[in-house]
Amino acid sequence: MKILIIGPGAGDSFYCGNCFRDSLQASALIKAGHDVTILPLYLPMHHASEGVPIFFPAVSYYIEQAMFRKGNIPKWISKLTSSKMFLDLAASMSGSTSANGMENMTMSMITGGNGAFKRNLADMIEWIKKDGAPDIVHLSSSLLIGIAAPLKKELGVPVVCSLQDEEVWIDSLKDKWSDIAWEAIIANSAGVDAFVTTSNYYKAIIDKKMPSLSPVVIYPGINIDKYYDDTLPDCPTIGFFYRTNALDGLDTLAEAFVILKKRGTIPNLKLRIGGGNTDSDKKFLSHVNDILRPYIDDVTFEEDYSPALHHKFYREVSLISVPLRFDEGVGIYICEAYATSRPVVEPRRGSFPEIVGDAGVLYDDESATGLANALEQVLSDQMLYDSLREKAKIMAQERYSDKLYTKALIELYSNIIAQAASHKRD
8 A cells, every 4th residue: 555644844853752653653554565655844754755855844834924925935035944954953943832923834734725835735746746646645633634635636545634632732822823723623624534543532632622523543553573672771760751841741750760869769770861852942951950960870861862763762771751741642652661561650641541551650649759659669669560561561562563553554544545436436
């Protein structure tokens, strides 16, 4: 099957959950023998197919939406602001979790309603046609839903759209724009043949907010053969692997680690931190360093982030803890930890009760002390730890395997393609 995945790139400087989900999807489908092209929007994306240009380039498209919304941007400005230099600059500053100041750009991709959007879309469709139409198109997010109907019409193929954590971005839009955005997604949903989400938790959110979308739940899939490692680090090591910012709770984990070191109940305890960051996170990271300073010799910061080396990080820790301050549709780092047979310690919020299952520990007190107590519970009880590791291994095999993931996706794609062919005959 020939599959085209279209998703926003984030520049690959930090662990972007949705970007990595797209990468896992492509890897699983390619591993199963399918012809997959990943087409990035805005910024570079790991696993983007070789030779595929970046469409709707971030800086150029932002300027168009601010100054040339009729699509009449001078070619020299478009060429300059789409250059590698400008994309690299944008990537270094990417990763905002707020849409403040991005209203025009966000709404254009949802509604598809102005000349700048249509100009960029035409370039993308022309390139896709030259490469040969796919059997199906999979959009990474409903924040791109404005391109669904035009793609379906021009290419004559079905369109699938993933849903995950859109509200984090949409609800940060100024004034009335949040309600308008949700209404526009519903209005443009007719251009999508099926919606997919990553947890029953997030399906319930969508069913309440946009019941007409009725998404199918397909859990993420990890290549267990690539991740699994039965060897543990020499010292008990807590791992944090996500974007190293305040929203993802790294400072809470740092404070919990200091509490545990002062207690001395877990000898030789270490902390390993990875996941990357952007320039906007530097001040926060300085604060985290101040917290950890008394025990900094027991802390390892992964200086470089690479999506290709995720599996290496998990092999070097005893467990994973990412104490988020928001409700996430799925924590793919949990699925990765389980693929490596590592348990997790997470707050009881969002999708965590569903995604963690019985292979980790959930805690209710979201203070640093509450987290420290939960970590101590796991790391000071060898029987409990071994039991959780075994359950993590089982969860990976029975729920988060790339083979199961591929099977579910291909069944969905095949059904949609068959339905589309039937409608054409009618």
